[in-house]
Amino acid sequence: MRSRLATTLFLAACVLVAVPTAARAQSLLFDYVGFDYENPKAPGSQFGDAGNGYVGLGTVPFLFAPLVSNTTLNEYTFVIDGLTSTGFVTVGPFRVVNYTPGTLTIYEDAKSGGTTADFGTSPPNLVAPPTFTDGTAILVGQLTDFRFAIDNSNGTGSFEAVFTVTGGTQSGNFPLNQRVGWTFSGSTGNALNIPAGYAHQIDGQAFLNEPVSVRRTSWGRLKAGYR
Amino acid sequence: MKRWITNLGAALLLALPAGQALAVGPMMDWDPAYFYFPAPQPVGLSPANQPAGAIMRCVGQISLFGPPLDFLNANLATKEYTFFIGDLTSLGTITAANGSLEAYITNYSGGTFTLYEDPARNSVFAPNPENGQVPSTFTDGSAPLLIGTFTGLTVTTNNFTQFKVGSIEGNIQWTGGTLIGELTGGGNEPCPGLFTGGATWNTSPNIGIPGYMFRHDGKLDLQCPTAARKSTWGKLKTLYR
Numbered sequence: 001m002r003s004r005l006a007t008t009l010f011l012a013a014c015v016l017v018a019v020p021t022a023a024r025a026q027s028l029l030f031d032y033v034g035f036d037y038e039n040p041k042a043p044g045s046q047f048g049d050a051g052n053g054y055v056g057l058g059t060v061p062f063l064f065a066p067l068v069s070n071t072t073l074n075e076y077t078f079v080i081d082g083l084t085s086t087g088f089v090t091v092g093p094f095r096v097v098n099y100t101p102g103t104l105t106i107y108e109d110a111k112s113g114g115t116t117a118d119f120g121t122s123p124p125n126l127v128a129p130p131t132f133t134d135g136t137a138i139l140v141g142q143l144t145d146f147r148f149a150i151d152n153s154n155g156t157g158s159f160e161a162v163f164t165v166t167g168g169t170q171s172g173n174f175p176l177n178q179r180v181g182w183t184f185s186g187s188t189g190n191a192l193n194i195p196a197g198y199a200h201q202i203d204g205q206a207f208l209n210e211p212v213s214v215r216r217t218s219w220g221r222l223k224a225g226y227r
Numbered sequence: 228m229k230r231w232i233t234n235l236g237a238a239l240l241l242a243l244p245a246g247q248a249l250a251v252g253p254m255m256d257w258d259p260a261y262f263y264f265p266a267p268q269p270v271g272l273s274p275a276n277q278p279a280g281a282i283m284r285c286v287g288q289i290s291l292f293g294p295p296l297d298f299l300n301a302n303l304a305t306k307e308y309t310f311f312i313g314d315l316t317s318l319g320t321i322t323a324a325n326g327s328l329e330a331y332i333t334n335y336s337g338g339t340f341t342l343y344e345d346p347a348r349n350s351v352f353a354p355n356p357e358n359g360q361v362p363s364t365f366t367d368g369s370a371p372l373l374i375g376t377f378t379g380l381t382v383t384t385n386n387f388t389q390f391k392v393g394s395i396e397g398n399i400q401w402t403g404g405t406l407i408g409e410l411t412g413g414g415n416e417p418c419p420g421l422f423t424g425g426a427t428w429n430t431s432p433n434i435g436i437p438g439y440m441f442r443h444d445g446k447l448d449l450q451c452p453t454a455a456r457k458s459t460w461g462k463l464k465t466l467y468r
Contacts, residue, residue, distance in 0.1 A: 031444070092332075094383075149385065156396045160390045186394045187394070187425075193448055204425060205425075
C-alpha cells in the first residue's frame with residue numbers, strides 16, 4: 001500500500017514534468033547600482049582570494065512586475081552577501097573568481113520616516129550595511145554559480161549568477177513555475193566617486209526567466225516512457 | 228631634512244578634501260543601450276572577434292539623472308532622453324587564454340557621445356540597424372545637451388561565462404552641448420566622463436535584439452578631481468595643536 005502510494009505520487013509529479021523551451025523569453029525584474037567590498041578579507045589578500053567574502057550594496061531605482069513598487073514613497077535598496085570565494089583562475093589579465101552560494105535581498109524603506117541609504121567609508125561600518133537592510137525585505141533570492149571576472153590591467157570587470165526567488169514579502173507574486181532567472185553587473189574600480197574602502201562600483205540587472213512550461217499527458221503514455 | 232619632510236607633509240595637507248558630500252550616484256544611467264556594427268560588417272565579426280577597422284555604434288535610453296544633471300527628469304511622459312555613440316573604430320581583438328578559457332579584449336579609438344532631449348518618447352530599438360528608426364529616433368529632438376569625444380573605450384568578452392557577460396568602459400572628453408557648463412565641478416573646464424557598465428551578448432528573447440551585438444547596462448560618471456580648499460599655514464598648524 002505504501003509502495004503503491006509512493007509510486008502514484010511519483011508518477012503524478014512526473015505528469016507535470018517540466019519542459020524548458022528552446023529559446024526562453026526573459027523579462028527585466030530589477031536594476032541596481034552601488035558598490036562592493038570584501039568582508040571578511042584576510043589581511044594582505046587580494047580581491048577574490050579564496051576565503052574572502054563578497055558584499056555588494058546599493059539602491060534599486062527600477063523594479064518591474066511581478067514586483068510591486070512605489071519609488072516616490074519608498075527607497076529600495078539591495079544587499080548581496082553570503083558569498084565566499086572558493087578560489088580563482090587567471091586568464092591573461094583576468095582573475096576569474098568563483099563563489100559559494102549567497103543571497104541578494106531587496107529592501108523597501110519608506111522615504112518619510114525611514115533611513116536614507118548611506119555608504120559611509122571603510123565598510124562594514126555603522127551605516128553600511130544597516131541603512132541598506134532596514135525596512136521590509138520584499139524579495140530574497142539565492143545566488144548560485146556566482147562568478148566574478150575582473151581585468152586587473154584596467155580595473156574593469158563583471159559578474160553573473162543564477163538568481164532564484166526564495167523569500168521576501170512579495171515572493172508570493174511569483175508563480176511557482178517562474179522563480180528562476182539570472183543577474184549580471186559591470187564593475188569598475190576607475191570611478192572617482194567610489195567611497196573609501198569600497199572596491200568597485202557595480203551596476204547590474206536581474207532578469208526573470210519565462211514560466212517553466214508543463215504539458216499534459218496520460219498515465220498510459222507516461223508509463224510507456226518507463227517501459 | 229626633517230624640516231623638508233615637515234614642509235612636504237604640510238603642503239600635502241593643504242590639499243585636503245574639502246569635506247563636501249561625495250556624489251556617489253551616477254550622472255546618468257541608461258536602461259538599456261545596445262551596441263551594433265553598421266553595414267558593411269567585416270568578415271568574422273563576433274563578440275569574440277571585432278576585427279581592426281570595424282565600426283561600432285550605440286543607441287541608448289536614459290532612465291535616471293544624478294548630480295550635476297539631477298534637474299533633468301528622465302521619467303516625464305513629455306520628454307525623452309537618448310544618446311547616440313558614433314563611429315568607434317576597433318583596433319583589433321586580443322585573445323588571452325588559459326587552457327580552454329579565453330578572454331577577448333578589444334580597444335577602440337575615436338567615437339563620439341551625444342545626449343539628446345526629445346519631446347516625443349519615440350525611440351525604438353528596431354532590429355537590424357541601421358534602419359528607418361535607428362539611430363534617427365535616438366538623435367531627434369533639440370540641440371544636443373552634451374557632446375563628447377571618447378579618448379578610449381575597451382570591450383571585454385569571454386567564452387567562460389554562463390550568461391555571456393563582460394564589460395564595456397570608456398572615457399569621454401566633453402566638447403560641447405547646451406549643458407556642458409554644468410560639468411565643471413566648480414572648476415573652469417568640464418570634468419571627464421566615465422562610461423562604464425556590464426555588457427551581454429546573450430541572444431535570448433527580450434535580452435538580445437537581432438542585429439545588435441551587445442546589450443549594455445551602465446552609467447556615466449563625472450570624473451571631477453577631489454575638491455580641495457585653500458588654507459593658511461596658521462590654520463593648518465592650529466589643527467595639530
